[in-house]
Amino acid sequence: MKQIPAIFLTSLLSGVITLGAYKLFIEDSPLLPVMSNDITTAAPLRTVANTYEAPDFTQAAEKTIHTVVHVKNVSYRTAPRNPVYEFIYGYQGGQTQAQIGTGSGVIISPDGYIVTNNHVIQGANDLEITLNDNRTFKADLIGTDSKTDIALLKIKTDEKLPFAVFGDSDAINVGEWVLAVGNPYNLNSTVTAGIVSAKARNLSNTGIQSFIQTDAAVNPGNSGGALVNSRGELIGINTMISSMTGSYVGYSFAVPSNMTRKIIQDFMEFGKVQQGILGVQGFELNRQIAQEKQLKLTQGFYVDQVTSNSGAEKAGIKKGDIITQIDNRTINNFLELNAIIATKRPDDVVKVNLQRAGKEMTVEVALSKKEIARLQYNGFEIENLSDQEKAALGIRYGVKIKDIENPQFKAYENELKEAIIIGIDGNEATDIETAQSLLNKSGGQKNIRLDIITRKRERIRLIL
Template sequence: MKKILTLVCVSALGGLLTLGGYKLFVEKEQTQVVENSNTSQLPIYVPTSNSNTLLTNTERPDLVSAANKTIDAVVHVKNTQINRGPQTWGDIFSGRTIERKQLAGAGSGVIISPDGYIITNNHVIKGAAELSVTLNDNRTFMAELIGTDPKNDIALLKIETDDQLPVVLFGDSDATQIGEWVLAVGNPFNLTSTVTAGIISAKSRDLSGGQSFIQTDAAVNPGNSGGALVNVNGELVGINTAITSQTGSYVGYSFAVPSNIARKIVEDIMEFGDVQDGILGVTGLALNSEAAEELDVDITEGFYVSGIENKSGADLAGISKGDIIRKLDNVEINKFSDLSGYLKTKSPNDVVNVEVLRDGNIKTIPVTLTKREDLYVEFMDMQFRDIPERAKKEYPQLSEGGALILENKNAWLYNKVGLRRNYVITAINDIEIKSVDDINNLKKEYGEDFTKYLNKLEYLDGNLKRKEIIFR
C-alpha cells in the first residue's frame, strides 16, 4: 500500500513538472510565431453587397394595375375579304363566278380616343373588304379605314358609337429604358384579351433597313399584331408588330413600333390624310470599327455624313460632308436606326438641333426639316429626285442633269419599257428635264396621269447609256 501511494505521488509530481515546462518554454514560442504570421500576411478582400437582393412588395412593378388600365382598350380586329371563284361543278362548266366573304386574318388594335379611333398594323387590315372590331365586353362594330402607312406598318381605323370608349394614353417611347418592364396586350391565336410580360431588350432595332423597333421578350404571337405594348404606368410605348422566328411563333424576340412614331403617323393621317415626313437631307453610314478605319476617324459610334441633299435642311443649315452626327436634340445617335427613328417623329418645318463632330470639335447646328416634296416628286407612279452633285462630278454623262428614278410603281413603264430604279430621265416629249423642277412643271400642267400624253421618252439606263423610246 505504501509503495502504491509513493508511485501516485511521483506520477503527480512528474505531470506538474511537464505542464510547467510546456507553459514556460513551448507555449510562449508558439504564440510568438502566430503573432509574426498575422503581421506578415494580409487577409484577402472580396467586395460583397450587404443589401437584401429580394424585392419587397413596394419595389415590385405593379403589373396588375398596368393590365387593368389597358385590357379594355385593346380590341380584336378581323379582316374579311371577298373570295371570287366557282363554287360547284356547275359553276365551272357555266363559267359563273361566285363571290363570298371569307375571314382572311385577325389581329389586335388599340383605342386611342374616346370617340373610336383605333390604331393597328397595316398588315392586319391589308386587302380587307370589311373590317370588324370586337371590344373586350364582346360588342362588335364595323370599322372604317381612315388611312395607312405601309412603310411603318401602321393603320388608323374608326368605329362609331355613342359611348365614351376606354383608351390607352400615349407614353414617351424615347424615355423607355433597356431592362424596363412592359406588358404586351392583344389577341394571339384568337385568345381574346391576353396579357404577357417582359422587359425591353433593345431599342432602335433595325430589321429591314431604316426601321426603328423596340425589342422585348414579352411573348408575342400571331394575332398580337397591332396590340399594345405598355409600361408599368399603363401608357402606350409601342404597337406590337413583328417577331423573329423560324417557326412563325414566339421564340423570345418581339418587336414594336415606338409610340412616338405611331402617334406622329396617326396625327398626320387625321390632319392631312397621309404622312408628312420631315427630311434632314443627309446620306452616309453608321460608324463601326471597320468604317472608322476606312474613313480614318477616331470614333466608332455616330453617323458619318458622306453627302448632302441639294436644297435640304442640312444643306441650308451648313452641315458638311465629313461631319459626324452624334445627337439629334438630346437623343444619342449611335447607328442609322437611331437617326431614322427620331426623324420619323418629326414633321416638315420642325427645328432639330444637330450635334456634329467636326475637325475634333463639337458643334450644334439648328436644322429646319424640309418637306419630302421639296426633294422628291411623285409623277406617273414614279418617284424622282435630283442627281446628287457628287454623281455629276464622278460621271460626265450626268453633268447636264436629269431626274433620277428612285422608285417605279408604273407597271406598264416597268414591264414594257424597262424603266428601273437609278435610271435618269433626260427628256419627256422633247421637253428637256434638268431637275425635278421640270417634272413638277409637267405635273402642274397635266396632272399626275401623264401616261396618255406620253409620246417620247429619253433616258440614261443603269450603265449610263443614252436611250430613246417613241410611243405611237
C-alpha cells in the first residue's frame, strides 16, 4: 500500500513528459484561431521574413551634390524720390539699390557650363556662382528661354569641374525613385528623395510646357537644381512647386532633361531656341467627342486643321485623322504631342502613327520652321508678328489675322484683316504656338472669345 503513491506519482510524471515531448517535437506550430465563414478553426502560425530593403541613394547623392551650385542674381533699381525729403534737403536724386535673388544650378560640362531656371536669373545685372566647395565665380549669360524656364550660364575656370550626366527623361516611370538636389541660400547642397508622381504635367493655360511631377521636397532656393534618378543621372531641372504658401506641400515639378538638353544645345550652336512644328491643330479625344463624331477611338489627338505648306500637309495628314503615336510614343493629348516635338528641330523627321477612317497608317513628317508657320482656325488664317511690327504697334505680344475665309465674317474682312489678336478666352495670345494651344483646349467647341486690336487701334471682342 505504501508503494501506491509512488507508483501514482511516477505515472503522472511519465504522462507529463510524454505530452511535453509530443508538443515539442511532433505537433506543428502553435495554433491560432482564424475566423472563416463564421466558424472558428485553427491555423498554424507562420513567420514571414521581412525582405524589404530601403533604397540606397548614397552613390547617386555623392555623384550629384558636387555638380549643383548656388546662383546669386544681383539687379539694381533706382529708389523713388521722396518729395518731403527733397523739400527739406533739396534734390538728391534717386538712390540706386541692389536687389538680390538666389537659386540653384547644375554644372553640365567640365569647362563650366551651368543650366538653371530662367526665373532665377531674370533681370540680372550680375550673376555669381558658388560651387559646393564655396569657391565663387562670375557668370556670363549664354541664353535663356522663358517658355521652358531654362537658362544657360558659363563660368571661366582652368580646371575641370565635376558635372552631371544627362539621363533619358522619357525612360522614367511613374513610381520610380528620384532625388532632388539644390544649393539654397549658400547652404551647400541639400538632398531630398521622392518618387515620380506623374509625367507630362501642364501648369499653365497655354499647354506648352510638359513637367515631371514628383513628391520630392523642393523649397524656394532649390529652383534650378537637379532631379536625378537612382543612378545619379540628370533627368530634370527642378523649376517650381505648387503651393498656396510658397513652400513645399507635396508637389514639385521639373523640366524634363531631354527638353533641357535640346534647348542648351540650341543655345550653344545657334544662340537661340530652334523650334520645329508638326503643322496640325486639333484637340484630344474623349468619350463625348468620340460619340459626337462617331469614332471608335476615345484617346488620341484629333486633327481639325492642317497648316498650309507644313510638314504635316506635305506628308499627307488630313483633317479627321487621329494621331495615336509619334516616334513610338503614345499620344493622348496636345501636351504629349508638343512634349515630343519640343525636343526636335526644324527638318527633323518624326514617324507619325495615325488612324484614318478606321484604318491604321504610318507617315514620316519633316518638321517645319516655326517662323513660317501659320495657324488656320474656323476660316481664320493667323500668323506671328515680327519684332518690328510689335514695336510699331507699341505692343509686347499678339498674333495677326492674315486672311479670312469664314463666310460668317467675310463682310467684316476689311476691318478684321491685319488686325491683332491679343487674347483668347481671357488668356494672352503671345504667339502662334500659344494661340494654337489655347484653341486646342476648346475641344472643337464654339463661342471662343477673341480680344482684338483693329488697324484703327480700336479694341473689339469677337466670338467664333
